[in-house]
Amino acid sequence: MKRDKMRNRSLARLLRRFGDASRLLGFGLLFTLTVNAQNTSTPDKGPDKEIARVQAMISQAKKEAEEFSKSGGKPEDASNPDLKWSAALWQYRETHPGTPATVSATIEALRMLNRAERFSEVQAKADTLKLDDAVWKQVLYVLMSAASKSKDYSYLISKAEALAQRAVDLEIKAQARFNIGNAYWKTKDDDRARKAFQAVIAEYPQTTYAQEAEGNLWEMESLNLGQPAPEFKRTTLAGDSLSLASFKGKVVVLKFWGTY
């Protein structure tokens, strides 16, 4: 613990010292990468090269974002490096449609805008994506996160509704319907949430979303605050038998964990 703190402190010192140099480097790289991004790709540039270029942009952006938050920058600041990198990646998307590198550029651009809390810009950009774009799988995660941060689920719900009806990919349709359920559940509209989860189970029974929807319906019915905890009996690692009911009169903490 102590050692971690010390390491963090000396890292912060180091970053302060090199902060200006690396920021300069960042601008240089941004410039080069953006200029390169404007040249449309030629056949001798393989997809690997494009992926590497986008990855370089993303990792430089991450470095700058870490530095920015360490030096006390707030997400909503105009100087948040996420904003310029988001713009650069989105420009890459527009000049390089339909490649694997475009997919990561698109998602990262939206994630960065979301981190910078530019929710209306996230929505405006998401609106330009066609409903049959494979990128929606990850974009829905970003929209869910944006909705939860802004406590406004209306855009997510309307977009997910359009996807559930008109997307081509079955997985995305299932995911969209499932997200609608979660959004209504979060906003305490349990009737609509239940309907959406039931639709996922009925229409997409083979997907993992159907299993998750089953779990959520069970939780809505039986795991609310104030309800009696469901009873279970098991054997402990030490070999003793354990029943939840036997702990009546005591406060119980269940901790689900894993070594992974």
Added chain:
Amino acid sequence: MVVVGISLDEELTPVQEMVAAKGMSWLQIHDADKTLMKLFNVKGTPTYYLFDREGKIAAKDIPMKRLRDAIDDLLKK
């Protein structure tokens, strides 16, 4: 107060090793078949549930930093 650790690992050995290495003295269950995970609709680890003295659900999906206060409140009741 009773603490029950429920490990969602597939394999038993790493669980036994960590319980021994970290000296986790509280009750431990290995939920290899994920029935408890399903029973409590657990989506990730760590996840905490708190039950009051009557066995009713007092808290769920509670972040670690609020856990201690929540337990203290329940113990006072």
